[in-house]
Amino acid sequence: MIKLNNISKAFDDLTILKDFNLSIDEDKIVCFLGASGCGKTTLLNIISGTLEYDSGSIEGIDNNVSYIFQDTRLLPWATIENNIKFVLKSNKNINVDQLTKKYIDIVKLGKFSDYYPKQLSGGMKQRVSIARAFAYRSEILLMDEPFQGLDYDLKIELINAFLELWEEDNRTVIFVTHDLDEALLLSDKIYILDGRPVEIKKEIEINIPKRERIKQKDKLNDYRKILTTIK
Numbered sequence: 056m057i058k059l060n061n062i063s064k065a066f067d068d069l070t071i072l073k074d075f076n077l078s079i080d081e082d083k084i085v086c087f088l089g090a091s092g093c094g095k096t097t098l099l100n101i102i103s104g105t106l107e108y109d110s111g112s113i114e115g116i117d118n119n120v121s122y123i124f125q126d127t128r129l130l131p132w133a134t135i136e137n138n139i140k141f142v143l144k145s146n147k148n149i150n151v152d153q154l155t156k157k158y159i160d161i162v163k164l165g166k167f168s169d170y171y172p173k174q175l176s177g178g179m180k181q182r183v184s185i186a187r188a189f190a191y192r193s194e195i196l197l198m199d200e201p202f203q204g205l206d207y208d209l210k211i212e213l214i215n216a217f218l219e220l221w222e223e224d225n226r227t228v229i230f231v232t233h234d235l236d237e238a239l240l241l242s243d244k245i246y247i248l249d250g251r252p253v254e255i256k257k258e259i260e261i262n263i264p265k266r267e268r269i270k271q272k273d274k275l276n277d278y279r280k281i282l283t284t285i286k
């Protein structure tokens with residue numbers, strides 16, 4: 056379990072977190088949903104270890120965290136194949152070529168493996184970034200608006216690719232979004248964040264198997280209603 060104990064964080068006199076507490080179960084997908092500027096990315100950066108906090112403690116996280124950023128941060132000088140290989144190389148006793156192909160195929164970029172990032176669309180780059188995050192062995196995967204700016208069909212395609220990777224290699228996923236669809240389709244648990252300092256206004260568990268959610272529109276809409284009526 057990941058535990059945040061009394062975490063506080065201020066940027067000068069702007070207090071984003073004040074004695075913030077949270078426990079996250081292992082191997083689940085959880086989501087921070089909230090208005091722009093409430094502190095979701097700050098929280099994710101603190102969990103990832105890329106941002107220092109002022110006080111409190113965090114348990115259950117080693118240094119081995121994958122992070123999918125809003126901008127994909129692929130290596131511009133490397134092909135798609137080599138972007139994936141780069142993170143696989145640190146694993147011993149694996150067939151790097153075979154695994155690279157597997158990850159590229161899951162995100163349906165087989166025909167583009169020798170392309171460079173600048174030759175890809177935004178959605179394709181996001182797919183590489185997701186494949187790379189799974190290729191990198193870690194217990195925890197953090198994602199900041201991973202499907203942002205994609206049209207609905209592409210988003211669904213990417214969510215399916217993501218779930219295929221996750222089902223094969225369960226790990227704890229914490230992601231940030233202000234897109235209700237993403238939250239509803241992926242999460243075991245949604246935390247609604249709001250306020251300054253930020254608070255968990257509500258937490259909701261989604262009890263529909265993830266792969267069935269797209270088809271179960273009515274059930275999903277019940278959750279949607281609950282989430283949109285929270286004040």
Ligand SMILES: Nc1ncnc2c1ncn2[C@@H]1O[C@H](COP(=O)(O)OP(=O)(O)OP(=O)(O)O)[C@@H](O)[C@H]1O
Binds near residue numbers: 069071091093094097
């Ligand atoms: N390095 C920083 N220095 C000063 N202020 C910052 C810094 N990083 C974030 N902030 C401020 O902290 C607040 C929370 O920012 P954060 O990026 O965590 O919000 P968010 O909920 O992720 O927003 P969005 O959904 O728009 O990405 C904002 O008011 C932002 O301006």
